[in-house]
Amino acid sequence: MAEPVRVRRLTGQEGQKLQQIVRRGSTSSVRYRRAMMLLASAGGNRVPVIAQLVQADEDTVRDVIHQFNEIGLGCLDPRWAGGRPRLLGVDDEDFVTATATTRPVRLGQPFIRWSLRKLV
Incomplete structure (x- = not known):
């Protein structure tokens, strides 16, 4: 069986920033939910529990955790593509x-x- 996906150990600044986002709740809903995922994982919760907590798919939770482990807090802002390429110049x-x-x-x-x- 594969090892459960977990957030790497948070630095002091990362933990403060995540708590600030969750406590204030005034930022975008995407940032808020992703911060919740990371804090829940840092608290020892497993992916299925986190997915239920934030009403997200388990694969989404895993993707956010993997992104955080690779790039840090940059994972809070999604990089959505601009859509279909223009057909007219x-x-x-x-x-x-x-x-x-x-x-x-x-x-x-x-x-x-x-x-x-x-x-x-």
């Missing part, structure tokens, strides 16, 4: 904007208003 966007704000008749089109289908 800046030049293409400028062209579409200029076309959409110009009357279709001025561009030689036989209709009065633009629709998305007509712009495509």
